[in-house]
Amino acid sequence: MKEPQAAAEELHELTDAVLAAARVLVGVAAQSIAAAEGSVGVNQFRVMVIIASRGPLHSAALAEAMGVHPSNATRTCDRLVATGLLDRRDNPADRRHLQLTLTRKGQRLVDGVMQRRRAAINKLLVRMPQADRHRLTEALNQFAAAGGEPPEQDLWSVGWTTGPDAAAQS
Amino acid sequence: MKEPQAAAEELHELTDAVLAAARVLVGVAAQSIAAAEGSVGVNQFRVMVIIASRGPLHSAALAEAMGVHPSNATRTCDRLVATGLLDRRDNPADRRHLQLTLTRKGQRLVDGVMQRRRAAINKLLVRMPQADRHRLTEALNQFAAAGGEPPEQDLWSVGWTTGPDAAAQS
DNA sequence: CCTAACCCTTGCATCAATGCAAGGGTTGCT
């Protein structure tokens, strides 16, 4: 007999390792948002991320992507427009749909979060033995590949998480 | 001279890989909470996780751990108590502090989420080449180690750090 | 043209989270 025992055990161990890593990553995510001055809420940030990654959108598409009622999309955008992070304008070509894009300020905010996030991760990585770094890269890519496309949840694709909100330390 | 160029490039690549993996993991986290029937909000779930991992707490400690005003802790607990997920009782030893513990129902809910989470991760892992699995485990552990103590954020930290099936308990 | 289909916004209502301040309890120290 092979040892299914051992195999299972190893898998289990891996799962633990992944969970531990996830915990760290979530911490990083939260930090990077918390550090975003101006403080937009999680949802608002999510909107920004979606728009940043999907190019100009109309409200209905955004609502769809977020899985909420259109009216909510409208109002969340209201807030972002009010803060000068989002630009909402009529599309001359088809005035039924409007165009949502980030303002420069909005783009900067998203970029900032992303940058902080990358920096934080980098900071962790450089503390690892070089050898592990290489292995990690490959293995991680495999892992992400296995994960396939995550649902529309992403706060991370550009930047963020859905979990703990920004209340870090006080 | 080494090639700092190449080294930097590789690090960059790794960072991307980590981000990609993070995205997947966050997706998993979100799913596992969303799938929790009864649906408690994220914050409420956070409270439950904190209590689950930190044993009986008094309200002030919880507020502290969450980084919010004590009154909020009280009211969030109100909701959880109302839903039968949390047990709040006087501590006979010192009636200034009360005792917050999960009810069996609450514990089950948390366990369920964790279990779903582990299962989801497992499902991804088994799709990876065996060789990568092993490398991933070691590298990931290094990574988590480099991460050190994550902030109080946890949403993730219940079953993971050590116990093989810590989460299996109900 | 005119209507059906679609999109966006608004008003109404609700619920969760959050902070501040006031108030009543309990304990410990003097």
Add this chain to the structure above:
DNA sequence: AGCAACCCTTGCATTGATGCAAGGGTTAGG
């Protein structure tokens, strides 16, 4: 005792997210 220090709760106010339904706009197809 008595007071100071803490703790927990409540009332008040605000902000954000959410859904539903109604209403006005715009476009494509008859």
